[in-house]
Amino acid sequence: MNKIEEFIKEKFKEYYKTHHISFPDINKREFGIGSWDKKIEMRHLSFNSDELLNNFLINDTPFYISCSSAYYLYPELRPMVKKEWTGADLIFDLDANKSNNIKEDLEEVKYRTINLIENFLLTDFGFSKNEIHLNFSGSNGYHIHIRNEEIRELKRKERREIVEYINGTGLNLRSIIQKTPDRKFLGPTPSDHGYRGKLARFVVNNPERYHPRKIKDKTYLNNWKNTVSKGNWTMVMKSINQQKLEEDLLTLGVNLSQDIDINVTIDLARLLRVPNTLHAGSSLCAVKITDLTSFEPLKDAIVFKENDEISIEITEEVPEIEFNNKTYPKLKKDTKLSIDEPYALFLLCKRYAKINQ
Amino acid sequence: MVDNVILFYAKYPFTQYAKDYISSKEIVITQKVIESAEERVIESITNNIVPKFIEFVDETIEQELIIYAISRMIVSALDNKYFSAKYAVAESKRAREYIEKENETNIHKLVKDLELNFEKEGNYFLLPFAKYLKNSPGSPEYFLINKELSNGKIRLTKSEKNRIIEEKIRQRVEKTLPKKQKIPEVYKLQIENSALKIEPLLPKPKTKEVNFSGDIAPCMKLLLDDLYQNKNLSHHARWSLAIYLHKIGKSKEEILNIFSNSPDFNLNITEYQVEYIISKDYSMPSCTTLKTYGLCITECGCFNPIKYIKRFDKNE
Structure with missing residues (x-):
């Protein structure tokens, strides 16, 4: 173990000594732990109680710890079939796109997560607030665990339908708005359920998007709203660019990443970070979140807040970052500096820096 | 006068009600019953239909239940996914025809047995989405994305509701077929004989017949x-x-x-x-x-x- 790893491990140990971690139905879950270089290096672990898990975290202090969304009769057995799967929570993993602007990326994924919860999970799917458990992923996004008896036994095929609904996969205008033989268009009204209602509400609320020049023409706008409210789309369909409407329809979904995020939801044996544990790729905590709107990961997920300074050397150029209520400037490669411990830990874990010898 | 309760069993022989009823009876299996069961299976496999009992008299109704039980044993003896899938589809279509003309009380009784908790809302029926997903037919107009979902419930028209019931019946018939080994010794021989007659109906695998010009992805x-x-x-x-x-x-x-x-x-x-x-x-x-x-x-x-x-x- 090198110097950084030893240092981080000691820090993590301190955290686990003072924080109690728990997970519902812990004895039915499979756990996986990670090393400095690999998020899941060993799996098929199990803990019979929260207490055993906490002892493990204090004594062995893994760099990452993840837990199955699935419930098993024998979580520690392998191969997988021997575990005897009895169900799984419904999970979502929303990851930020990676650009050079960490803050913007995290804002964007936060927006998508809010859209998912507000416009899909709570409304369309009717889950109650106490069934939806949200936490920061510890690095680039958010995890949602839904615990509800009804959905527990759903298999891949059914979960895929859920995720496709949320993503808007396969939506098309023709199946929502129909042209009649006498060239009229019949479509949804704002009170309709599902995507039909979402589209009608969007069009009623955003007439200016389709007719920027008629924004002051009250009669025209009222007529626009009134006809759509009755499900008559003739005026809309004949006056706008239908391609644009089709594109807007597709934005009503949550836009989950095709390759990664969708597969997490349909994977019945997925391991996801244990909420309130630490992430060695960022030093941040996968904190449980009650109010996402006001949540700021680069402030609220920081658990190491000592005022000490640490001497580090930058190994890869760091962009300007707002962290822990301070703005840290851009840092060039090979810069040596003493810097606040919270930010130093962040840079060390992000592999932007090493400890100055 | 036909007993309406027993009539229900005959129309919906896959229900727990029907199962309880028939297991309380002493069953006599005649050659005619075996032949009718054979016919039921053959018709299901070749024409997708199950012959209906014509006369509504208590005796034929009870016999219908026995024919159903024997048909299932024949399908099990065939021990082939093709046959069991086709048979289950035909049985569910048969039930669907009765459902279309059924009274509210019986529909209520039926969906309760099938554990489908529909809720009425005006002319529509609501079903919790998890239940819906497990029992929706695979066709595109039933994809979740094409459905009206609100507050955890899917809104269905009467005919969509009946299609869901049909699918649930199909699944139940297919999943609850008795194991081949569990066919009672007493009629095992007769049943296996029937299966032997039906086996040649398995379609031969087709070879490539459609030509493709150009390249295929x-x-x-x-x-x-x-x-x-x-x-x-x-x-x-x-x-x-x-x-x-x-x-x-x-x-x-x-x-x-x-x-x-x-x-x-x-x-x-x-x-x-x-x-x-x-x-x-x-x-x-x-x-x-x-x-x-x-x-x-x-x-x-x-x-x-x-x-x-x-x-x-x-x-x-």
Whole structure:
């Protein structure tokens, strides 16, 4: 173990000594732990109680710890079939796109997560607030665990339908708005359920998007709203660019990443970070979140807040970052500096820096 | 006067009510019963229908229940997924016909037995989405994305509700077929004899008959190859392949011919689905979508399998 790893491990140990971690139905879950270089290096672990898990975290202090969304009769057995799967929570993993602007990326994924919860999970799917458990992923996004008896036994095929609904996969205008033989268009009204209602509400609320020049023409706008409210789309369909409407329809979904995020939801044996544990790729905590709107990961997920300074050397150029209520400037490669411990830990874990010898 | 309670059992012999009733009776199995059961299975497999009992007298109704039990044993003795799938479809279609004309009380009794907790809302019926997903027929108009979902419930018309009930019955009939080993010794021989008569009805695997000019996208080629080897394709695979075949100009008959290689091929269902795809002129799922279906097999760089063939044609 090198110097950084030893240092981080000691820090993590301190955290686990003072924080109690728990997970519902812990004895039915499979756990996986990670090393400095690999998020899941060993799996098929199990803990019979929260207490055993906490002892493990204090004594062995893994760099990452993840837990199955699935419930098993024998979580520690392998191969997988021997575990005897009895169900799984419904999970979502929303990851930020990676650009050079960490803050913007995290804002964007936060927006998508809010859209998912507000416009899909709570409304369309009717889950109650106490069934939806949200936490920061510890690095680039958010995890949602839904615990509800009804959905527990759903298999891949059914979960895929859920995720496709949320993503808007396969939506098309023709199946929502129909042209009649006498060239009229019949479509949804704002009170309709599902995507039909979402589209009608969007069009009623955003007439200016389709007719920027008629924004002051009250009669025209009222007529626009009134006809759509009755499900008559003739005026809309004949006056706008239908391609644009089709594109807007597709934005009503949550836009989950095709390759990664969708597969997490349909994977019945997925391991996801244990909420309130630490992430060695960022030093941040996968904190449980009650109010996402006001949540700021680069402030609220920081658990190491000592005022000490640490001497580090930058190994890869760091962009300007707002962290822990301070703005840290851009840092060039090979810069040596003493810097606040919270930010130093962040840079060390992000592999932007090493400890100055 | 026919006992309405027993009539219910005969119409819906897969219910727990019917099962309890028949197990309380002493059963006599005559040659006529065996023959009727054979006929029930043969008709199901070849014509997708189950012959109905004609006279509404108590005696035939009870006999109907016994015929149902024996039919199931014959299907189990056949021990072939093709037969059990076809049989279950026919039984569920038979029940559907009764459901369409059924009174509210009996419908209520039936859905309770099937554990489908519909809720009435005006002219519509609401069903919790998890229940819906487990019992929805695989066709596109029943995809969650095309349904009205609010507050955890799917809103269904009466005919959609009946289709869900039909699907639930199909699943129940197929899943609860008795194990081959569990056929009672007393009539084992007779049942196995019936099965021997029916076995030759298994369709022979078809060979390639449809010609393709031009090139086929590699992902679609793999699906076709799988079909020709009588492998079972996932719903998304069938759906994508059917659209693809339509888009490259194959006729309905040609598409049906290709899909007839599927082990659970059902002409009625497939024909309906292919017609649906043709009538709605669905666009071909893009490579990105196919990736989420797990159907993409190589980076051929065509963005959409349709473009693969177009590109090839241009070069010609």
